[in-house]
Amino acid sequence: MGPLPKRKISKGRRNRRRAHHAIGIPRLVSCTQCNAKTLPHRVCPFCGTYMGRMQVVDVEEEEA
Ligand SMILES: [Zn+2]
Numbered sequence: 762m763g764p765l766p767k768r769k770i771s772k773g774r775r776n777r778r779r780a781h782h783a784i785g786i787p788r789l790v791s792c793t794q795c796n797a798k799t800l801p802h803r804v805c806p807f808c809g810t811y812m813g814r815m816q817v818v819d820v821e822e823e824e825a
Contacts, residue, residue, distance in 0.1 A: 770778075789798040792805040793812070804811045809819060 794810040795808040797807040
C-alpha cells in the first residue's frame with residue numbers, strides 16, 4: 762500500500778478544518794486618479810488607470 766491516510770476523516774473533523782476557509786470581505790482602495798473605491802492590484806474600472814499611471818485600458822468597449 763502507498764502512503765495513504767490510515768482512516769477516513771470524519772465529516773465533523775473535515776468540516777471543522779474547513780471552518781477557517783471562508784474568504785473575507787474584499788478590501789477596497791480608492792483610485793488615486795478618480796477616488797472611486799476599487800480592488801487593489803486591479804486597473805480602475807472607472808477611469809482605466811493603474812497605480813496613477815496613464816490610462817492603460819479603454820473604459821468603453823469599442824470593438825464591434
Ligand atoms: Zn479611477
